[in-house]
C-alpha cells in the first residue's frame with residue numbers, strides 16, 4: 001500500500017510516493033508549477049517521472065497547496081492585543097497568508113481596502129462570549145454592505161452570532177459561524193476556527209483558485225501547505241498510542257518570500273518567580289515573517305548581516321558592490337540556486353540571519369520591571385528554552401553545505417539572555433520536505449507519517 | 462432595557478505590584494455575590510485593564526494598589542479609557558495607596574481628581590465594596606433608562 005502525496009508550491013510542484021507500511025519514500029519528483037496554465041500539466045510531468053509502476057494504484061491521494069497565492073486571509077478583532085491577536089493566531093495556524101488585520105470599528109476606508117485585498121477568507125472576531133457586541137455587529141453590517149465575495153468565518157461573541165450571521169446572509173454573503181476564538185479572557189480557543197478554515201479551503205477556495213481540475217483527476221487538495229507542515233510538527237511532537245512523540249519541538253521553514261516558525265510546546269515559564277502575562281499561547285503556534293524571505297527580502301537581510309557581529313563572517317571577502325548586486329538579483333530571480341562558493345556562503349548567511357531573527361520574534365521573552373523591591377520579572381510569549389528538537393525545512397536545508405550552521409542560528413544567544421530560545425536541542429534537517437507529506441498523512445495514517453519522519457529527518461551536529 | 466445578565470467587573474493589581482491576597486479575597490467575595498468577575502491578577506498594566514474591559518464589555522474597573530506607587534501607576538487611566546471608547550466606565554481604587562501615613566481625605570481627593578469614582582482606605586472589607594457597587598451600578602442603570 002502506498003500514498004501519492006503532492007505539494008503544489010508557488011514555483012515547484014513536488015510529488016512523493018510513500019510506502020504506508022514502512023514510511024519509506026519510494027519515489028519523488030518535482031516539476032515547475034505551471035500556474036497560469038493547468039496545474040495538472042506540471043503534475044502530469046512529475047508523476048510520469050515517478051517510478052511506481054510496479055506498485056499499482058495508490059491507496060490514497062492527498063495534496064496541499066500554496067500555489068496561486070496560497071490561502072489569503074484577513075483577520076478582524078476588537079482590541080489588537082486580545083481578540084485581534086487571537087484571530088491572527090487562528091488564521092496563521094490554519095496556514096493562511098495574512099494579508100492584513102484590523103481591530104476596533106471598521107471604517108469605510110478599511111472596507112474599501114478589504115475589497116481590494118481580495119482575501120479568500122475573512123475572519124471576524126471580537127468580544128468574549130457575553131462581552132462587547134455592538135462593534136462586532138457594526139463590523140458585520142459593514143462587511144454585509146461591502147462588495148466582498150470572500151467566505152466570512154464568524155468567531156466572535158456568540159451572544160450576537162445569530163444577528164451577525166443573519167445580516168451577512170441577507171446580503172448574500174457566505175458565513176460560517178464557529179466557537180469564539182476568545183470565549184473568555186485567558187482562554188484561547190482557535191482549533192474550531194482552524195478546522196472550519198481548512199474545510200472552507202478544501203471545499204471552496206481550491207475551486208476558486210482553479211485547482212479543482214487537479215483535484216478531480218489526481219488528488220484531494222485537503223489543506224494549505226503551511227498547515228500541513230504544522231500538522232506534521234504536531235504529530236511528531238505528540239506521537240500516537242503506539243509510538244512516542246519527540247516532545248516539544250520547533251520547525252523552521254526558510255523560504256524565498258517568508259520565513260515561518262512553528263512551535264509545538266506549552267511554553268510555560270521555566271524560570272522560578274516569573275509572572276506569565278499576555279494572551280495565552282496556542283500550544284501549536286505558527287508565526288510568519290514577511291520581511292525575512294531570503295529571496296524577496298535579500299537586500300534588507302543583507303543589511304542585518306552587515307550589522308550583526310555573529311553573522312558578518314558570511315560576508316568575508318565579498319565586495320560591498322557584489323553583495324548589493326547579488327541581493328538585488330536574488331529578489332528578481334526567486335527560484336535561482338546559488339552557483340559559486342561566494343553565492344553559497346552569502347545564501348547561507350542570509351538564511352542564518354533569517355532564522356535568527358524569525359526564531360527570536362517567535363520565542364517569548366523576559367521583561368524586567370523595577371519595583372520598589374528590585375526587579376520583578378514578567379514573561380510574555382512562550383518559553384522555548386527547553387525545547388528538545390529543532391527541524392529545518394525548506395530549500396536551504398536541502399542544498400546548503402552549511403545547513404547545520406544555518407539551523408544553529410535558532411539557538412539561545414548569550415547577548416540576548418532574555419529571549420527564551422532553545423538552549424540545547426537536537427538539530428534535524430528535513431532535506432526531503434517530509435514535514436508537509438507527514439502532515440497530509442497525519443489524520444488517516446499517523447503511524448506511516450511518523451515512520452516517514454523518523455526515516456527522513458537527519459540529525460546534524 | 463433592564464438587563465438580566467450579571468454585571469461584569471474587572472479586577473487587577475496595577476503596575477509592578479505583587480500583593481495578591483486582597484484582590485483574591487475581593488474577587489471571591491464579589492463572585493459569591495453574583496457578579497461576573499474577571500480577575501486579571503497581579504502586575505496588570507493600564508493597557509491590559511482597558512483591553513480586557515472592552516472585550517468583556519465590563520461595567521466597572523476595580524483597581525488595587527498596595528505597594529505605594531498607585532499614583533504613578535494609575536496616572537492617566539481615566540483619559541486612556543476615554544481614548545479607548547469606555548470613558549464613562551465605573552472606576553474604583555483601593556488598597557494601600559500612598560507611602561506612609563496620610564490624611565485619607567487628601568488621598569481620596571487626589572485620586573478622585575484623577576478620575577476614580579470611589580477611593581477606598583486600607584483595610585476596606587469586601588462587604589463595603591459590595592454595598593457601594595450595588596448602589597452605584599443601580600443608579601447608573603436608572604440613569605440609562607431615563608435617557609430615551
Ligand code: B12
Pocket residue numbers: 371372373376477478479480481482483484486487523524525526527528529530553554555556557558559560561581582583584585586587590
Ligand atoms: C503580605 C505582604 C507582602 C508580601 C505579598 C505576598 C503576596 N503574594 O501577596 C510580600 C512579602 C511579597 C510583600 C512585598 C512588598 N511589600 Co508588602 N505587605 C504585605 C502585608 C504584610 C500584607 C498585605 C496583605 O496581603 N493584606 C491582606 C489583604 C486581605 O488586605 P489588603 O491587601 O489591604 O486588601 C483588602 C482591602 O485593602 C481591600 N482592597 C484591596 N485592593 C482593593 C481595590 C479596590 C478597588 C477596593 C474597593 C478594595 C481593595 O480589599 C481587601 C480585602 O478586604 C502588608 C502590610 C499590611 N498589614 O497590610 C505589606 C505592605 C502592603 N507592603 C508594603 C511594602 C512597602 C512592600 C514592598 C514594596 C517592600 C517590602 N520589601 O516589603 C514589597 C513590594 C513588592 C511588590 N513589587 O509588590 C507596604 C506598603 C507601604 C505603603 N503602600 O505605604 C505595606 C503596607 C507594609 C508596610 N506597612 O510598610 N509584601
